[in-house]
Amino acid sequence: MTGKAGINLKKSMNNPVFRIAVLMIAVGIIGSVVMPGKFLTEANFASIFKQLSEYGILALAVFICMVSGGIDLSVVYIANLCAIVMGTFLSKTIGSGNYAGSPALMIAVACLSVFVIGCICGALNGLLVGRLRVPAMLATLGSGQLILGISTVITKGQAITGVPSEFTKLAGIRFWIFPLNFFVFAVCAVVMYIIMTRTTFGIRTFLIGSNSRAAVFSGIQNNLDLLKAYMISGFLASVSGIISVMRMSSAKPDYGTSYIMFSILICVFGGTNPNGGQGNVVGIVLATIVLQMVATMMNMFHNISSFYRDIVWGALLLIMLIVNYIIDNRHVTRR
Amino acid sequence: MNEKILSVENISKSFGGVQALDNVSMEIRAGEIHCLSGENGSGKSTIIKIISGYYKPDSGKICIDGKEYSEMSPSESINHGIQVIYQDFSLFPNLSVMENLSINAEVARGSKIINYKRMRETAQQAVKKINLKVDMKAKVADLSVADKQMIAIARALVHEAKVIIMDEATASLTRNEVNSLFRVIHQLKEEGVAIVFVSHKLDEVFEISDSITIFRNGRNVISCKASEMDEERFSFYMTGREIQAKQEKPLVGDPARIMMETRNLTVEGAFEDVSMQLYKGEILGIAGQLGSGRTELAMALFGMATIKDGEILVEGKTVNISSVTKAKQLGIGYVPEDRLTEGLFLEQSLIQNVAVTHLGKLSSKFGFYNKRVAAEETQHWIDTLSISPDNRNNLAQKLSGGNQQKVVLAKWLACNPAILILNGPTVGVDIGAKQDIYDLLNKYASEGMSVIIASDDILEIKKICNRVIIMKGGRINAVLCGEEITEKALVEASV
Numbered sequence: 001m002t003g004k005a006g007i008n009l010k011k012s013m014n015n016p017v018f019r020i021a022v023l024m025i026a027v028g029i030i031g032s033v034v035m036p037g038k039f040l041t042e043a044n045f046a047s048i049f050k051q052l053s054e055y056g057i058l059a060l061a062v063f064i065c066m067v068s069g070g071i072d073l074s075v076v077y078i079a080n081l082c083a084i085v086m087g088t089f090l091s092k093t094i095g096s097g098n099y100a101g102s103p104a105l106m107i108a109v110a111c112l113s114v115f116v117i118g119c120i121c122g123a124l125n126g127l128l129v130g131r132l133r134v135p136a137m138l139a140t141l142g143s144g145q146l147i148l149g150i151s152t153v154i155t156k157g158q159a160i161t162g163v164p165s166e167f168t169k170l171a172g173i174r175f176w177i178f179p180l181n182f183f184v185f186a187v188c189a190v191v192m193y194i195i196m197t198r199t200t201f202g203i204r205t206f207l208i209g210s211n212s213r214a215a216v217f218s219g220i221q222n223n224l225d226l227l228k229a230y231m232i233s234g235f236l237a238s239v240s241g242i243i244s245v246m247r248m249s250s251a252k253p254d255y256g257t258s259y260i261m262f263s264i265l266i267c268v269f270g271g272t273n274p275n276g277g278q279g280n281v282v283g284i285v286l287a288t289i290v291l292q293m294v295a296t297m298m299n300m301f302h303n304i305s306s307f308y309r310d311i312v313w314g315a316l317l318l319i320m321l322i323v324n325y326i327i328d329n330r331h332v333t334r335r
Numbered sequence: 336m337n338e339k340i341l342s343v344e345n346i347s348k349s350f351g352g353v354q355a356l357d358n359v360s361m362e363i364r365a366g367e368i369h370c371l372s373g374e375n376g377s378g379k380s381t382i383i384k385i386i387s388g389y390y391k392p393d394s395g396k397i398c399i400d401g402k403e404y405s406e407m408s409p410s411e412s413i414n415h416g417i418q419v420i421y422q423d424f425s426l427f428p429n430l431s432v433m434e435n436l437s438i439n440a441e442v443a444r445g446s447k448i449i450n451y452k453r454m455r456e457t458a459q460q461a462v463k464k465i466n467l468k469v470d471m472k473a474k475v476a477d478l479s480v481a482d483k484q485m486i487a488i489a490r491a492l493v494h495e496a497k498v499i500i501m502d503e504a505t506a507s508l509t510r511n512e513v514n515s516l517f518r519v520i521h522q523l524k525e526e527g528v529a530i531v532f533v534s535h536k537l538d539e540v541f542e543i544s545d546s547i548t549i550f551r552n553g554r555n556v557i558s559c560k561a562s563e564m565d566e567e568r569f570s571f572y573m574t575g576r577e578i579q580a581k582q583e584k585p586l587v588g589d590p591a592r593i594m595m596e597t598r599n600l601t602v603e604g605a606f607e608d609v610s611m612q613l614y615k616g617e618i619l620g621i622a623g624q625l626g627s628g629r630t631e632l633a634m635a636l637f638g639m640a641t642i643k644d645g646e647i648l649v650e651g652k653t654v655n656i657s658s659v660t661k662a663k664q665l666g667i668g669y670v671p672e673d674r675l676t677e678g679l680f681l682e683q684s685l686i687q688n689v690a691v692t693h694l695g696k697l698s699s700k701f702g703f704y705n706k707r708v709a710a711e712e713t714q715h716w717i718d719t720l721s722i723s724p725d726n727r728n729n730l731a732q733k734l735s736g737g738n739q740q741k742v743v744l745a746k747w748l749a750c751n752p753a754i755l756i757l758n759g760p761t762v763g764v765d766i767g768a769k770q771d772i773y774d775l776l777n778k779y780a781s782e783g784m785s786v787i788i789a790s791d792d793i794l795e796i797k798k799i800c801n802r803v804i805i806m807k808g809g810r811i812n813a814v815l816c817g818e819e820i821t822e823k824a825l826v827e828a829s830v
Binding site for chain 2: 200206
């Protein structure tokens with residue numbers, strides 16, 4: 001009886017989603033034991049859900065590229081460019097009373113234009129990776145730098161501030177412990193889940209990531225699907241940019257650069273194979289929540305300096321890669 | 336009889352519940368060519384890896400030079416003069432011939448500074464032993480497969496090898512190259528080196544071996560002298576079932592209905608001026624040695640090459656097959672030469688592997704993928720092609736070579752192509768699965784599918800093709816038909 005349960009548990013542990021769910025409960029328990037009455041509170045979780053949306057969406061953007069066998073290192077810079085354009089546009093129109101129609105219409109127009117910018121940036125990456133076969137890491141590193149440069153020129157290196165409150169007040173909308181930001185993340189996650197598991201494009205993306213050469217030999221047009229994947233990535237980055245300018249009511253070219261590392265950490269934590277072909281949106285969502293819980297916990301210890309945080313995140317990523325390596329190789333018997 | 340040089344006794348080895356070797360014994364004598372045969376997964380590779388010290392046996396012992404070991408380390412194995420030449424040769428493609436030949440000896444010597452003079456001498460001695468003429472400065476990546484193999488053999492000789500184990504040595508060699516390999520093997524035998532020749536190619540086994548050992552399901556089912564074995568018994572021991580050597584007549588197509596035609600087709604650097612026709616319902620062979628343009632022609636017909644000149648017609652209409660997608664729309668399927676890198680998605684399920692070619696058909700008009708239909712369809716193909724194990728959720732990497740090849744076949748049959756091109760359809764496929772694949776092709780061709788087989792396996796071509804195009808040096812050298820197709824004629828036209 002116990003033996004059977006043991007085997008099932010072992011099998012389940014091979015499932016990354018199950019693993020991360022166990023980890024989530026563990027972090028919750030540790031949090032409530034170490035900080036009784038402070039960690040498992042409504043207010044604390046409200047703040048957790050408020051902060052995680054931006055990089056949760058960025059992680060989804062990195063995720064689709066990673067599944068296709070590549071990576072997108074430019075997502076944060078795309079998000080920042082979009083935030084800057086959004087902020088500038090709104091302060092020049094609503095902010096200075098210089099607009100036609102209603103503020104809501106202006107916000108909608110701004111969102112649409114920013115979506116287009118995100119898709120264009122993604123298309124650039126997609127062409128480099130799909131058509132010109134540039135290694136994704138280099139292509140997106142280069143395009144990220146280029147986009148950072150464009151943002152710097154637009155803002156002359158300054159931060160954009162004074163974003164009209166008609167827009168930023170939306171960030172305050174809250175349903176119980178879930179802020180509007182989180183709903184945006186949730187919608188993105190659900191849509192991505194459907195795309196990746198229920199559409200032929202999603203299946204093809206997994207197959208390209210699994211063996212791009214076999215995909216060509218099977219009649220898949222890799223360059224088209226990679227273009228789409230990177231455009232979706234760029235689009236998600238623009239969504240992240242919009243909610244970041246909404247929450248911070250400011251934007252600058254090099255905001256949140258550590259989010260790149262964080263998004264990759266989430267992907268790997270959530271069970272995405274860095275070599276492509278495997279991954280799961282549910283894992284990404286759970287990993288995002290777990291990591292924000294850990295971050296919040298670290299913030300609560302006032303004696304842990306924020307200087308140590310990079311050490312923690314870097315170490316976590318490496319540990320996770322090592323754990324994955326061990327799990328992948330466990331059934332391969334060596335001497 | 337010569338002295339016993341290496342033997343294994345009652346070796347067992349299991350991997351996580353799977354018994355790979357079950358109480359296996361065999362012995363190898365000096366100056367003997369010993370063939371080790373068995374279907375994929377019969378334990379051939381496992382015993383080699385135990386002898387070479389890569390795996391540790393669960394029980395049993397290894398005897399070398401009269402000493403007994405319950406396990407070996409790789410360095411002990413090498414010190415006892417055991418050398419394994421793996422299928423991929425384990426050479427360094429980016430290094431020169433000289434460096435490849437001598438680097439192991441140089442590393443073993445343990446000196447920190449490289450002595451190029453000594454390395455050159457080591458390398459020259461090694462090639463002299465097998466009378467190999469090769470440019471010492473050439474990069475190994477630029478050599479032909481046959482030369483790479485010779486380099487691997489020469490490297491084994493650097494270490495004073497007493498036993499050389501060759502794993503599927505002839506898998507990617509042409510007949511000519513096999514002949515020269517056999518000459519070298521005979522020469523080594525004269526010098527008292529024992530050769531363990533791992534192969535499941537029947538003709539080669541009978542041609543070269545002194546003794547034969549056959550494994551099935553991790554057991555040694557027979558060890559005997561080659562003279563005591565015949566083809567029927569060989570097949571029986573390999574598969575455990577009687578395979579009637581069916582001598583069916585190859586299908587004759589309908590010359591009045593030309594499915595595909597090329598006119599003066601030229602692909603730069605591969606072949607030129609190729610004009611050929613494919614009839615409805617026939618199995619057309621494209622034979623020829625490596626580099627004859629055989630593979631390239633097959634790929635060009637599937638839109639994988641840039642056509643310089645000439646035209647391709649499908650059912651009488653000139654077409655521009657510029658991509659695989661285009662080829663697919665025209666009803667052409669293609670089973671590639673290397674199923675691992677070109678055919679399969681190893682870490683995906685069989686469902687995904689079969690569905691990949693026709694995802695559009697498996698989804699609603701909004702592009703939503705219908706998992707249930709895909710799964711049922713895969714099950715249908717698993718049953719039709721008797722793929723085992725028959726679990727559609729298995730990952731492709733868990734299947735044996737023959738079953739993997741059936742999966743690649745299934746993904747194209749599922750598209751119901753009018754023309755199916757197969758490039759080396761039974762490379763690395765065991766006898767049982769081979770026959771299954773031939774039967775399938777015959778069945779579909781008799782129902783009207785037109786099949787092209789590009790292969791360097793002359794017996795295969797002879798067995799199932801009624802017409803054969805023989806390529807040589809990038810041109811069609813001969814077209815043989817019906818009774819004209821004999822082994823002799825095929826060899827003569829291709830060399």
